[in-house]
Amino acid sequence: MSALLEVRDLVKTYGSGDAATHVLRGLTLALEKGEMAALLGASGSGKSTLLTILGTLMQPTSGSYTMLGQDLLAAGDAQLTQFRNKHIGFVFQFHNLLPDFTALENVLFPTAVREGRETAAART
Structure with a gap:
């Protein structure tokens, strides 16, 4: 059985x-699946950098990253957008609400x- 989330030899250099x-x-x-982890x-x-990479918002310098069996470092922007929308939730440190x-409505947006509805988007 493969891990829900796995990173190997992840490197990020600025x-x-x-x-x-x-x-x-x-x-x-x-x-x-079902495990919890805390970053201290x-x-x-590098805590925020790691979370940004795990959220697929930033690419690492090198290494591998799979979630739900998908190689997320090989995915294109459109694939990552769909993956984030379906599988990843964000709770930001600062308010990023509409x-x-x-x-x-912010929670349901x-x-x-994802479902192609425009009910919430029609107000913008």
């Missing part, structure tokens, strides 16, 4: 040469988009 900042250095992690670390240790929507 910049290059003497100015390179190595944020993730060969991280390997696997989570099975000092500011600047100001003209109620709290309920991804479902409406």
Whole structure:
């Protein structure tokens, strides 16, 4: 049985040469269905970078990443958008809500988009 989520040898480096900042250095992690994990670390240790990569919003410098059996580093933008809409939920540290929507409409908006409904989108 394969893991629900698996990263192998994940590396993320910003910049290059003497100015390179190595944020993730060969991280390997696997989570099975029903498991929970917590990320702990000092500011600047790579927690947000890892979550951004796991959310498919950023590509790592190298390594592999599969979720639900899909190689997410080989997927194109359209595939990633569909995958995020169907399988990944985000709770942002700062408010990223649509100001003209109620709290309920903000929560339901991804479902409406996924199902092709325009009820919520018609208000924008």
